[in-house]
Amino acid sequence: MSDLPDIPDESVGEDEEISLVDLVDHVLNKGIVLVGEATIAIADIDLIFLGLNVVLASVESVREKSRPAG
Amino acid sequence: MLYAYGAVIPGTPAPACPGILGASVDVLYCGELGVAVSELPAAPDAAPERLKEHHRVTLALAPQGVAPFRFGTIFADRDALSRALAPRSAALLAAVKDVPGCVELSVCLPLPGVPEAAMASPGAAYLLRKKRLLDMEDHARDTADRLRERLGEMVRDSRGEARAASASRAAAVDGTAPSKARASRPQLDRRSESCEPAGTAQVALLVRYDQVEEVKARIRELAPEAQISGPWAPSSFV
Numbered sequence: 001m002s003d004l005p006d007i008p009d010e011s012v013g014e015d016e017e018i019s020l021v022d023l024v025d026h027v028l029n030k031g032i033v034l035v036g037e038a039t040i041a042i043a044d045i046d047l048i049f050l051g052l053n054v055v056l057a058s059v060e061s062v063r064e065k066s067r068p069a070g
Numbered sequence: 071m072l073y074a075y076g077a078v079i080p081g082t083p084a085p086a087c088p089g090i091l092g093a094s095v096d097v098l099y100c101g102e103l104g105v106a107v108s109e110l111p112a113a114p115d116a117a118p119e120r121l122k123e124h125h126r127v128t129l130a131l132a133p134q135g136v137a138p139f140r141f142g143t144i145f146a147d148r149d150a151l152s153r154a155l156a157p158r159s160a161a162l163l164a165a166v167k168d169v170p171g172c173v174e175l176s177v178c179l180p181l182p183g184v185p186e187a188a189m190a191s192p193g194a195a196y197l198l199r200k201k202r203l204l205d206m207e208d209h210a211r212d213t214a215d216r217l218r219e220r221l222g223e224m225v226r227d228s229r230g231e232a233r234a235a236s237a238s239r240a241a242a243v244d245g246t247a248p249s250k251a252r253a254s255r256p257q258l259d260r261r262s263e264s265c266e267p268a269g270t271a272q273v274a275l276l277v278r279y280d281q282v283e284e285v286k287a288r289i290r291e292l293a294p295e296a297q298i299s300g301p302w303a304p305s306s307f308v
Contacts, residue, residue: 020118022176022299027121030305031140032077032162034154 071110072145075127076138076303077155077162078104079170085130090114090123100152103159103166106131107151113144128303133279135170137162137308165308172226173282173301177217177273177289181209181232206232210271217273220292224285227276229306234269274306 073090082097082104089095093108106127114120121141128138145151155162214230277285282301289296 019299020121023118023121023125026174026176026302026305027125027141028116031138031303032305032308033140034074034143034158 071113072098072107072148072151073110073114074139074143074145074151075106075108075124076131076136077166078106078131078134078136079163079166080104082106082131082134085127087126087130088123089127090120095127098148098151100148100155101159103155103163105151105155106136110144113142116141125302128305129173129301132169132173132301132303133171135166135168135172136303137165137169138303138305162308169276169304169307171278171280172276172304172307173279174304174306175275175277175282175285175289175298175300176302177275177293178297178299179213179217179271179273179293180295181206181213181269181271203232203234206234206269210273213271214273217289217292218275221275221285221288224281224288225275225277227307229274231272232269233272276304276307277301 073093075089075095078097080099080102084095084097084106087095089108090110091114093110095106095108097104097106124141128136145154210230210232212230214228218225218228275285279301286298289298
């Protein structure tokens with residue numbers, strides 16, 4: 001185990017209301033998406049597999065990305 | 071199966087906090103890259119607790135540098151992990167080396183409305199709505215730049231994007247609910263008066279983990295209306 005310095009963790013305190021929205025935004029909506037043999041899966045349902053450049057994202061994010069440019 | 075939290079610099083110690091469902095977290099070496107993983111019997115559900123566990127691990131790795139993966143990234147085994155990382159390992163390592171000791175703060179600031187087009191034809195109204203969205207993006211980037219400028223060396227990098235309010239988003243997309251807001255540039259120091267926010271500027275700031283509270287205090291001085299969340303792993307900067 002590590003001796004890493006502590007980081008303030010108020011964003012996920014047990015009584016903290018912030019934000020399931022923020023949590024979803026940072027953990028489900030952002031972050032590196034690997035392709036190849038990575039599988040992005042939730043509860044045994046594969047959402048991405050084997051080189052498909054499909055991105056697991058919130059509905060809002062998908063709407064944003066699918067909106068035509070211009 | 072292996073659940074992967076993020077890429078780290080080789081030699082990074084495993085974080086002390088537990089991982090998904092209380093599993094221990096190890097750092098595996100995949101070529102020139104380290105990857106924080108937990109052995110799980112099945113893919114986790116997306117319950118808030120699981121999201122928090124993922125977040126805690128990636129945040130705990132931030133002092134040493136981490137390129138966080140999206141929640142739910144799993145591999146059948148170590149070989150599959152190595153093969154998936156191989157094509158991107160150099161880029162991931164460079165990204166990790168660029169953010170050691172850094173975390174992300176999210177700052178939400180109201181964006182003022184922009185002028186409503188009066189008596190516009192349907193085609194012109196559509197184009198004007200598109201322009202409003204682009205203007206909001208510009209405003210959001212301006213807001214991010216100005217906030218970073220005012221915070222000075224406490225901020226290493228910044229990103230800004232606009233997020234339309236629900237009603238305004240509907241108006242922008244469907245033309246069903248025109249905004250009543252007037253035009254002005256976003257204010258850092260005070261909320262625009264009599265101006266219904268058309269949305270928010272979502273500003274991501276890359277800051278040192280040991281300056282988080284200092285940065286938050288300074289932001290509250292500069293923009294009392296700001297809603298701050300974090301610290302988060304630096305997912306907007308890798």
